[in-house]
Amino acid sequence: MDAKYLNPIIAATDSVFQTMLSLEPKKKEVSIQEDLVTDKEANVIIGMTGDIKGSIVYSFSSEMALKVVEAMSGMEMQKLDKFVTSAMGELGNIISGKATTGLTAQGLSCDIAPPQIVTGKNINISSEADKVLMVKFNTELGEFDVGFSIN
Helix, strand or coil: CCHHHHHHHHHHHHHHHHHHHCCCCEEEEEEEECCEEECCCEEEEEEEEECCCEEEEEEECHHHHHHHHHHHHCCCCCCCCHHHHHHHHHHHHHHHHHHHHHHHCCCCCEEECCCEEEECCCEEECCCCCCEEEEEEEECCEEEEEEEEEC
16 A cells, blocks of 8 residues: 555544644554454444545544543443444544545545444454554553555
């Protein structure tokens, strides 16, 4: 994957976490995988269309998802319910929308699809791309992963 696609997505992730949650995500390891397999319980899948086809998957542990939604809403969250998954979907939507703005600035035409939320552990999310680029981030609230499977 060309870094020109990856950099706007990472920049959008940083920006939204800093603006909405007052958190500075620190990029950790980057790996290339054959498939998008996540060991986290709350997964937000955003499809991309246009010049860039594929998906971005934001994966959070249930503990981190609860903490993130608490920070977003100001309410205490007890379980990974519809409110929490909806809020996580909106977070993924905001990050991805901001990323498409960065990609459009590079002359690419792209759009995003509404978020899909998948909960559960050790989920294999199918992708059209040959490889998946997985970036791990760390914050004060915990770790999360962003997977890029883009053609």
